[in-house]
Structures are given as structure tokens and as C-alpha cells.
Amino acid sequence: MPRSATPQTLSREITISGHGLHGNRPCTVRLVPVAAPSGLVFVHLPTGTEIPAKAALAGDLVLATTLVKDGVRLQTVEHLLSALMGLEVEHLRIEVDAEELPILDGSAAPWVEAILRAGSKSLEGRRRFLKITQPVEVRNGDRWIRVLPFDGFRLRYVIDFPVPALGRQSRELSLTPEKYRRELSAARTFCMEQEIDLMRARGLALGGSLDNAVVFGADGPLNESLRFEDEAVRHKMLDLVGDLALLGAPLLGLVEAHAAGHALHVALTQAILANPACWEWTEDAKPANVRRFFHPLVAQPA
Numbered sequence: 001m002p003r004s005a006t007p008q009t010l011s012r013e014i015t016i017s018g019h020g021l022h023g024n025r026p027c028t029v030r031l032v033p034v035a036a037p038s039g040l041v042f043v044h045l046p047t048g049t050e051i052p053a054k055a056a057l058a059g060d061l062v063l064a065t066t067l068v069k070d071g072v073r074l075q076t077v078e079h080l081l082s083a084l085m086g087l088e089v090e091h092l093r094i095e096v097d098a099e100e101l102p103i104l105d106g107s108a109a110p111w112v113e114a115i116l117r118a119g120s121k122s123l124e125g126r127r128r129f130l131k132i133t134q135p136v137e138v139r140n141g142d143r144w145i146r147v148l149p150f151d152g153f154r155l156r157y158v159i160d161f162p163v164p165a166l167g168r169q170s171r172e173l174s175l176t177p178e179k180y181r182r183e184l185s186a187a188r189t190f191c192m193e194q195e196i197d198l199m200r201a202r203g204l205a206l207g208g209s210l211d212n213a214v215v216f217g218a219d220g221p222l223n224e225s226l227r228f229e230d231e232a233v234r235h236k237m238l239d240l241v242g243d244l245a246l247l248g249a250p251l252l253g254l255v256e257a258h259a260a261g262h263a264l265h266v267a268l269t270q271a272i273l274a275n276p277a278c279w280e281w282t283e284d285a286k287p288a289n290v291r292r293f294f295h296p297l298v299a300q301p302a
């Protein structure tokens, strides 16, 4: 079950800088706590454009999730959104000074560590969940994604690549902040070695390297080691958590994905929002009767 019953923001500001994966340009991100529930709202500082993390603003979805508003693009928002949704920090102002968020190490772990160091703070009111009451499914050939009613937030993901080094991987997980941190947050983005030339020719992955991505060659990963044996499917789940942020609220449901990616993840959020008969708002998600995740983390017994 979800862990917190109240809306959460951060206890203090966080600033993180790095380079974009696709454009390879520098970017500084400032996470600013809010005083009242607002959702997750990006602010593109050069233009002052406010861009809420909403499915209606999703733009280009090739190899990253991009938000577009008034001609302003924000690329590769999914790993930060994943860290925030995974840790249930759902109300924040996210100031960025460029058009692509830093890739950092290719996972959500650096965001998660910074968020946990800052700590979270409860806001007034109750946390509001989007609770699935009827299945919603989106298909594209053999690839599909669907959400089913479920009393919690659970993901089931299958990937099947025609590359021996990757092959078929599947994982299923009911998410809590602790499980998100431990099971998903450190999984890095990945690609096939043979895709790199094509991506670069299209102006993508210009900032990619073995420091921020796992590259699979014919005989296995070119990186020295993997962080998980099934790091690829875990990263897909990390991406899915981030893309589901575009619902604008935490989800109560079971999401099953088969060979999906950003385009299908986002299409599912749009299909859900377009079918209000398939879900309802609820504040009635029982908070788990367990120790709080944030501040006690440093002092937790082993």
C-alpha cells in the first residue's frame, strides 16, 4: 500500500547540475518546496514558462519523455519524475535552466539520494489517488500496456529483445518508497551498441557514454558490470513510474507492460484520463502501518 496519507513536498531546496543525455548541454535543476499541494510543476527559467507534469503536455517520446508548452520543450523529464513519484514527493516546483534535464549516472539514484538527504515535509490535506475501477489497455502490434483495478500500486513488466545479451526479462513489484529505492532507482538506461550510430545521426544520445548508460553489444554489456542481472527491465519499470507521473496523481492499480516504452506508457496515461468511467478519485488509501521512510532512514536499525 502507499505509505503516506498526506501530500508531500521537500523539506528544503535541492540543486543538481549535469549534462543532458541527448543534447549533451549543461543544465541546472533546482527543486523548490511548495507551501500547498500543486502537483509537480517544471519552470523553464529562460522563458519563465510553467510546465506542469501532465499527459496533455507530452510531446516527442522517442527515447525520452518530453513535455512541451507554448513552444518550450523539456526533454528527459522521466528519471526525476520517477524518483519523486517513487518516493511519494508529489508536490514541487522544478526550476530548470535548459531544455533537457541532466542524465547524471543514467538512473534515478542520484536524485533519490539528494531527495532523501533533504527529507520530505507533509502539506495540508489528504493525499489524493487516481483509483482504477475498470481495465484500460493500449496496444501497438505485439507491444501493449494495460492497467487493472488493484488495491495498491503494482507493476508487472516484460521485455523481450532479440539480442542474447538482453533477451527476455520480467519483474513484478508492489511499490513502496523503500522498494522503489532498493529495487528500481539504481537501474540505468540502456541501448544496443548497433543503435548508437543511428541515434547520433538523429541528434540523440550525443551525451551518452558508459558513465550514464548500459550499452549491450553482441556478447553482453560493454560496461564493466551491471548493477542488477536484470537491470534493463528494472530501468523500464523506473521509466514507467516516471511516465505515470503524467496522470497528475498517484495511481492505485496494477500496470502490466509488455515490450512497452515511453510512447506506450504515456499513451496509457492519456487513455486513462480520456476514460473517466474507468477510475475515480479517492483519499481512502490506507497508509501502511510501518515506520516513516524519510528522516528515520539514517537512523534505521539494520
Ligand SMILES: [Zn+2]
Residues within 6 Å of the ligand: 078, 079, 189, 235, 239
Ligand atoms: Zn529511462
